[in-house]
Amino acid sequence: MAIFMIDKVKKSFANGDVEEQVLKGINLSLDEGEITALVGPSGSGKSTLLTIAAGLQRASDGHVYFNGKNMTNMSQEQIRQIRASEFGFVFQSSHLVPFLTVEEQLMLMLTISDTKIKKQEQKVEVTKILKLVEMDHRRDSYPSSLSGGEKQRVAIARAIIHQPKMLFADEPTASLDSKRSKDVMKLIQDLTKRLNITTLMVTHDEEMLTYSDRVITMKDGLIV
Amino acid sequence: MNIAWKEIKKSKIRFLILGSIVFLVSFLTLIISGLSNGLSQDNAALIKDLPDGQFYMNEHANETYNLSRIDESTQETLVNEQKDAAALSIQMGFVNDADDKQHSVAFVTSTDSNLFEKVEIGEIVLDQSIEEDGIKVGDAVTNNQFGGEFIVKGFVDQKKYSHAPVAYINMENYQEIYGVKEMQLVFVPGQDNAQAIDGLQSFSNKEFLSTIPSYSAEQMSLNMIIWFLVVISGMLFAIFFYMMNVQKIGLYGILRALGVKTSRLFGMMWYQMFFITAIALTLSVALSQGFTMIAPEGMPFILTLEITIQLSIIFLIIGFIGATLSGFQIRKVEPLHAIQQGEI
Ligand SMILES: Nc1ncnc2c1ncn2[C@@H]1O[C@H](COP(=O)(O)OP(=O)(O)O)[C@@H](O)[C@H]1O
Ligand SMILES: [Mg+2]
Numbered sequence: 001m002a003i004f005m006i007d008k009v010k011k012s013f014a015n016g017d018v019e020e021q022v023l024k025g026i027n028l029s030l031d032e033g034e035i036t037a038l039v040g041p042s043g044s045g046k047s048t049l050l051t052i053a054a055g056l057q058r059a060s061d062g063h064v065y066f067n068g069k070n071m072t073n074m075s076q077e078q079i080r081q082i083r084a085s086e087f088g089f090v091f092q093s094s095h096l097v098p099f100l101t102v103e104e105q106l107m108l109m110l111t112i113s114d115t116k117i118k119k120q121e122q123k124v125e126v127t128k129i130l131k132l133v134e135m136d137h138r139r140d141s142y143p144s145s146l147s148g149g150e151k152q153r154v155a156i157a158r159a160i161i162h163q164p165k166m167l168f169a170d171e172p173t174a175s176l177d178s179k180r181s182k183d184v185m186k187l188i189q190d191l192t193k194r195l196n197i198t199t200l201m202v203t204h205d206e207e208m209l210t211y212s213d214r215v216i217t218m219k220d221g222l223i224v
Numbered sequence: 225m226n227i228a229w230k231e232i233k234k235s236k237i238r239f240l241i242l243g244s245i246v247f248l249v250s251f252l253t254l255i256i257s258g259l260s261n262g263l264s265q266d267n268a269a270l271i272k273d274l275p276d277g278q279f280y281m282n283e284h285a286n287e288t289y290n291l292s293r294i295d296e297s298t299q300e301t302l303v304n305e306q307k308d309a310a311a312l313s314i315q316m317g318f319v320n321d322a323d324d325k326q327h328s329v330a331f332v333t334s335t336d337s338n339l340f341e342k343v344e345i346g347e348i349v350l351d352q353s354i355e356e357d358g359i360k361v362g363d364a365v366t367n368n369q370f371g372g373e374f375i376v377k378g379f380v381d382q383k384k385y386s387h388a389p390v391a392y393i394n395m396e397n398y399q400e401i402y403g404v405k406e407m408q409l410v411f412v413p414g415q416d417n418a419q420a421i422d423g424l425q426s427f428s429n430k431e432f433l434s435t436i437p438s439y440s441a442e443q444m445s446l447n448m449i450i451w452f453l454v455v456i457s458g459m460l461f462a463i464f465f466y467m468m469n470v471q472k473i474g475l476y477g478i479l480r481a482l483g484v485k486t487s488r489l490f491g492m493m494w495y496q497m498f499f500i501t502a503i504a505l506t507l508s509v510a511l512s513q514g515f516t517m518i519a520p521e522g523m524p525f526i527l528t529l530e531i532t533i534q535l536s537i538i539f540l541i542i543g544f545i546g547a548t549l550s551g552f553q554i555r556k557v558e559p560l561h562a563i564q565q566g567e568i
C-alpha cells in the first residue's frame with residue numbers, strides 16, 4: 001500500500017517576466033518502508049520535488065497525499081504539525097543547532113515533535129539512537145567540534161529520533177568522502193528498515209543506489 | 225527544553241555586549257533623571273512641596289508673578305476663605321553676613337499660614353543649605369535696602385527657589401525692602417478648580433511652575449534628554465536584536481523546517497530580551513542608587529524609587545517592542561531558503 005502519493009505535481013517559478021516550469025507533472029507513489037532514490041542531472045527538479053513532498057513548499061498544481069490525507073488542502077499550521085511529528089529531514093549539510101550539544105539536538109526534536117515518548121524514557125531513547133549512529137560517546141559535544149561525517153550521523157539521528165513515518169534526504173552524502181558516504185547510506189538503510197520508515201532520497205552518486213529499493217530518474221521536470 | 229537559555233550560555237560574548245549597552249543606556253538615563261529631579265527640586269522646592277491647589281495672580285501681570293500685584297481687598301476675601309490660604313511674594317536678593325560676605329537668597333514673605341514660616345519683624349528664617357556657609361542661629365545678617373538687621377531665628381529643610389536658599393522674612397520688612405504694599409500671589413490649597421475672580425488669573429501648581437521661565441526651560445531640556453535616551457535605547461534594542469536575528473536567519477529557517485512554531489521562536493527572543501534587560505536594569509538601578517549615596521553634597525541629585533521603577537518598566541516595554549519589531553523578519557524566513565543556503 002502506498003503511504004505517500006504524488007499526483008500530477010507541477011511547479012513553476014516566475015523568472016522575471018517568464019514562467020519557468022520546473023516540474024511538469026510528476027506522478028509517484030512510495031510504499032511503506034521502501035527507500036526510493038531520485039537521480040538525474042543537476043537542475044532537473046529533484047530538490048524541488050523533494051521539498052514539495054516534504055511540505056517545505058507548495059506545488060503550483062497537482063496533489064500530495066500522505067497517509068491518505070491531501071496535504072495540498074492543508075493549512076500552514078497543519079503542514080507544520082505533520083513536518084514536526086511525521087517527517088524527518090536530512091540535508092546536504094547537517095544544519096545542526098550550533099549552541100546545542102549532540103544530546104540536546106535530539107531532545108529538542110522530541111520537544112518539537114510533541115512525541116508520545118514519555119519524559120523519563122526520552123533520555124533512554126536518545127541514548128538508543130545515539131548508539132545506533134555510533135555517536136553516544138560524543139553526546140556532550142557541540143557541532144563545531146564534530147567532523148563532517150559525525151555531524152551527518154547526528155543529523156540522521158535527529159531525523160529519526162521522533163519515530164517519523166517519512167524520511168526526506170537531499171544528497172545526504174554529498175559532503176562526505178566515499179568511505180563515509182557508504183557508512184551513512186548503510187546507516188540510513190539499516191535504520192529505516194528497522195523502524196519501517198519510508199524514505200525519499202535525492203542522490204547523484206551511482207554508488208548509493210545499491211542501498212535503495214527503487215531508483216527514479218528525472219530529466220527536465222519529468223520522470224523518465 | 226529552554227533553547228533560549230542554552231543559546232545565551234553558548235554565546236556569552238554576544239549577549240554580554242547587548243547587556244552592556246542596555247546597562248549603559250539605562251544607567252545614563254537614571255543618572256540624568258536623578259539630576260533632572262534634583263535640579264527641579266533645587267529650583268522650585270518652595271513651590272513643589274506645597275499641597276495641590278491654585279495660585280492667583282493679577283491678570284495683567286503677563287503670567288509673570290514678579291509683575292503681579294493683588295489689591296488688598298481681593299487678597300482679604302481670598303485668604304479668609306480657607307484656613308491655610310496665604311498671600312505671598314517672592315523676590316531674589318542678597319543677605320550679607322557679619323564678615324560682609326554676600327549670600328544670594330530668595331526672599332519669601334506671606335500672610336499667616338501653616339504652609340509658610342511665620343517670622344517676626346527683624347527676624348529671618350533661612351534654608352539649611354546656607355548653614356554650610358557658616359551662618360548660625362543668632363547671627364545678624366543685613367541687606368543693603370534694609371535699614372536694620374535680621375537676626376537668624378532658625379533653619380528650614382529643603383526650601384529652595386531658583387537654585388537659591390529661601391529666606392523667610394516678615395511682611396513689614398519685605399514691604400520696606402521692596403517698597404510695595406501689595407503681595408504678588410495668593411495660594412489657596414486644596415482647590416481643584418479655580419474660582420473665577422475678577423482681575424485675577426489662576427494657575428494650578430504645575431501651571432504656576434511652568435510660568436517660571438528658568439524652571440520650565442531647564443526641565444524641558446532635561447526631559448528632552450531623558451526621552452531621547454529612552455527612544456535611542458529602544459532603537460538600540462531593535463538594531464541589536466535585528467543584527468542578531470540576521471545572523472540567525474539560517475538557524476530560524478532550520479528550526480521552522482523541523483516544525484518549530486513561529487510563536488516559539490518569538491518566545492525564545494522575548495525570553496532572551498527579558499533576561500538581558502532584567503540583569504542590565506538590576507545593575508543600573510543598584511549603581512544609580514549607590515550613586516545617590518555617594519553623590520557630592522552640592523550636587524542636586526534625587527532619584528526616587530518611584531521614578532526608578534517607572535523608568536525600568538519603560539525600558540522593559542521598549543526592549544520588548546524593539547525585539548518584537550526586529551522579530552517580524554523571522555516570520556518572513558523561508559525554511560527552504562535556509563536549507564538551500566547550506567551551513568548555519
Ligand atoms: N525558488 C526558486 N526560484 C526560482 N527558480 C528555482 C527555485 N528553486 C529551484 N529553481 C529552479 O528550478 C530548477 C530545478 O532546481 P532543483 O530542483 O534544485 O534541481 P536539482 O535538485 O535537480 O538540481 C533549477 O533550474 C532552479 O534554478
Ligand atoms: Mg538539488
